[in-house]
Amino acid sequence: MKNIAVFASGTGSNFIAIYEAIVNQYLEANIVLLVSDRPKSSVVKKAIKLHIPTFIFNPSDFSDKASYEIDILNILKERDVDLIVLAGYMRLIGNTLLNGYQRKIINIHPSLLPQYKGLDAIGQAMNDNAKMTGITVHYVDKGMDTGDIIAQESFVIEANESRETIEAKAHNIEHQLYPKVIKKILEDL
Ligand code: GRF
Numbered sequence: 001m002k003n004i005a006v007f008a009s010g011t012g013s014n015f016i017a018i019y020e021a022i023v024n025q026y027l028e029a030n031i032v033l034l035v036s037d038r039p040k041s042s043v044v045k046k047a048i049k050l051h052i053p054t055f056i057f058n059p060s061d062f063s064d065k066a067s068y069e070i071d072i073l074n075i076l077k078e079r080d081v082d083l084i085v086l087a088g089y090m091r092l093i094g095n096t097l098l099n100g101y102q103r104k105i106i107n108i109h110p111s112l113l114p115q116y117k118g119l120d121a122i123g124q125a126m127n128d129n130a131k132m133t134g135i136t137v138h139y140v141d142k143g144m145d146t147g148d149i150i151a152q153e154s155f156v157i158e159a160n161e162s163r164e165t166i167e168a169k170a171h172n173i174e175h176q177l178y179p180k181v182i183k184k185i186l187e188d189l
Pocket of ligand 1: 010011013014087088089108109110170174
């Protein structure tokens with residue numbers, strides 16, 4: 001059985017999708033840790049409710065990225081984490097974790113990368129009047145949304161479609177695609 005750690009800063013709908021994929025025995029894995037840089041986020045509340053162990057930190061309590069990533073790395077190793085899954089984690093990963101988990105950190109992003117990197121990818125697609133966008137799962141490197149692409153799925157944006165429905169489409173795809181990709185990666189580890 002493989003161990004995964006989910007890193008998240010926000011709502012945690014992908015965290016829940018992964019959790020449910022495990023409960024439903026689609027994914028053979030344990031979420032052994034939820035790492036968050038936002039103590040008050042919904043994802044932290046969800047993890048606590050589900051009795052999933054958390055490592056919650058406030059970046060401003062640390063002098064730099066390396067110092068909090070050393071603490072994170074120690075706990076990941078202590079818990080035998082095989083794969084780091086970023087799910088709305090709003091920080092760049094630094095060398096400490098990249099070196100400790102080479103090609104074992106993945107992220108999901110709501111665009112067809114390399115299009116619309118960075119913040120508010122759906123807003124970027126809307127401003128661009130894009131007729132299509134999608135979801136990308138990729139390996140994490142030191143850039144923002146620049147790592148090697150593992151899987152992508154596209155969807156249509158209708159004329160004058162609301163942000164709400166575009167986001168709902170994006171999330172629906174994410175919640176299927178991420179567990180599927182994680183399953184494949186864990187099988188190959
Ligand atoms: C997702 O849209 C994901 O693509 C992006 O951050 C969002 C996280 O959503 N990286 P949630 O917190 O999992 O609901």
